[in-house]
Amino acid sequence: MADLPEDITALKAALAASERRADLAEIERDEALADAANAKAKASGIEALVAHLTLRIEKLKRELYGTRSERTARLLDQLEMQLEDAEAALSEDELAAEHAAVKTTTVASFERRRRGGRKPFPEHLPRERVVVPGPSACSCCGSDRLRKLGEDVTETLEVIPRRWKVIQTVREKFTCRDCERISQAPAPFHPTPRGFLGPNLLAMILFDKFGQHQPLNRQSERYAREGIELSLSTLADQVGACAHVLQPLHDLIAAHVLAAERLHGDDTTVPILAKGKTVTGRIWTYVRDDRPFDGQGPPAALYYASPDRTAEQPQEHLAGWTGILQADAYSGYGRLYAEDRSPRPLIQALCWSHAKRKFFELADIAKNARRGKNAASISPMALEAVKRIDALFAIEREANGLHAAERLAIRRERSLPLLADFENWMRTERARLSRHADVAKAMDYMLTKWDAFARFTTDGRICLSNNAAERALRGIALGRRSWTFAGSKRGADRCAFMLTMIATAKLNDVDPQAWLADVLARIADMPQSRLPELLPWNWAAAPHQDQAVAA
Known part of the structure; x- marks a missing residue:
């Protein structure tokens, strides 16, 4: 106090x-905070850019070389999640930098470079x-x-929460003054017998349950929060009724699948x-996809459910069918290839992706690096086998989509020498190994x-892998975590039934929910002879599908 002036x-x-x-200290502090926020936003921008470019490179590789390995598919999923997190972090840091820059006039706000820019909103959306x-x-x-000079329009995308409505179908009655007879228009067909739910609602329930793996009890709870009381038993009753109504269409898809050559x-x-208790049952799939060898038949998938995995199951599913079966080396298929099978044995074509996976697990350098000290040694022979198999897949990607005869010519010219060399190499190396070696x-x-x-070198219709069937089952592998278990054998059968419908629609690039809504609205009063018009590959080309999607 003595130093203060008096x-x-x-x-x-x-x-x-x-x-x-x-004030100067506060300004300096604000400037330091703004600089730090800008630096953090720039670092987030760099991370987002790296994630974006890495994902783009991997996608370009897949487009350039065709369908890649299962590991690459998982890698793309991981990269997309990393990009999602990086973009979210960048948005947070960008807003924080803007907020910090407002407090100072000397530090410019961080300017984010937008990649690609925002695309215009679709023209069909109402304004x-x-x-x-x-x-x-x-x-x-x-x-x-004042006089109007013009206007600036800013567009914002918004969504209207789901709106429910009740459709009242009115049938007027008339009486004849001469004979006093009463006349009235006939009652319209309902999508389901004695039903009171519209086709769009039924399609949404079916697709959410079997396509999005949302159990009916969760759907019922969601509807209740929106003010609509639809009990679990009501929804289950309608699902069963829809399965009954869709049975003729399912039969047509099954017949189409089982008419395939492969x-x-x-x-x-x-x-x-x-x-x-719960038992480990099975969902089986049989996929018809002739596009790899320029076949003209539309793609389709057929599913079955069973309480076990015995040889009787595929025998029952494929009874009477003959052709090429692409599958893994499951011993239960063995009876289908037996010489005494009636009408004749199936042609066995094994999956090279399965074979490659066994070698890849022994040569996965990235996985071993994550194990650290516990990593097993990389097998040079497994690595060499993976390289040789990859060379065959590279040739196959070039031939994909060509006619069967063209594919076969390419394979005989380029793949057959590699295949013979690979077999000789394996037999030579195998003779030197212990039978206990992995x-x-x-x-x-x-x-x-x-x-x-090796059968793919004798028939151009055969694919090198069984990826078509594995893709058809991928949704089930993810969805079963959501619905935990099928309530019964009948429930598993119904699941397989609806998966046939939904997967076939997807294979033909058709929106399953829009297709199911239109089918349920029309199938009740459609003559049996015209049912093929409702099949996904025929429906996709019909002019009414735009109206169904809009509805």
Whole structure:
């Protein structure tokens, strides 16, 4: 206190100087915070750019070289999640930098470079004009003599929460004055017998349950929050009724699939509730996809459910069918290839992706790096096998989509020499290995069934992999985590039934929900002879599909 000046003027000057120093310190602090926020936003921008470019490179590789390995598909999913997190972090840091820059006039706000820019909103969306009232007087001179020069329009995408409505179908009654007979228009067909739900609502329920894996109890709870009471039993009753109505269309799809020259077959586990416990059941799929060899038949998928995985299941599914079966080396298919099978044995074509996976697990450098000290040694033989198999897949990607005869010519010219060299190399190396070696087991898997693996060089219709069937089962593998188990064997059968409908629509690039809504609206009063018009590949070309999607 002794150092303070005694007169008031000096005290005021000292106080002002102190306040200026405080203001300067606050300005410096704000500038430092703004600089730090800008630096953080720039770092987030760099991370987002790296994630974006990495994902783009991987997608370009897939487009350039065609369908890639299962590992690459998982990598793309991971990269997309990383990009999502990086973009979200960049938005947070960008807004924080803008907020910090407002407090200072010396630090420019971080400017984010937008990649690609925002695309215009679709033209088919309705536009709602909200006009902001203009000024009534000039802001400069106060004059009210204003004339409209133009307007600036800013578009914002918005969504209207789901709106429910009740459709009242009125049938007027008339009486004849001469004979007093009463006349009335016939009652319209309902999508389901004694039903009271419209086709769009039924299609949404079916697609949410079997396409989006949302159990009916969760749907019922969601509808209740929106003010609509639809009990679980009501929804289940309508699902069963829809399955009954759609049965003729399902039969047509099944007949189309089983008329194929070649099928992809596979199965996956699904828990099924049975007598107070759950058993490990199976969902089987058989996919017809002739596009890789320029076939003219539309793609389609057929699903079955079973409580077990015995050989009787594929025998029952494919009874009477003959052709090429592309599948894994599951022993249950063995009876289908037997010489005494009636009407004749199936042609076995094994999946090279399965074979490659066994070698890849022994040569996965990235996975071993994550294991650290516990990593197993990389097998040079497995790595060499992976490279040789990749060379065959590279040739196959070039031939994909060509006619069967063209594909076969390319394979005989380019793939056959590589295949012969690969077989000789494996047999030579296998003779030097112990039968307990992991790489020897991978080699035995192929060598013991070499004719089935090499069959693609004798028939241009055969694919190198069974990926078509694996893709058809991927949704089930993810969805079963949501619905936990099928409530019964009948429930699993119904699931397979609806998966046939939904997967076939997707294979033909048709929106499953829009297609189901239109089918349910029309199938009740459609003659049996015209049912093929409702099949997804025929429906996709019909002019009414735009109206169904809009509805």
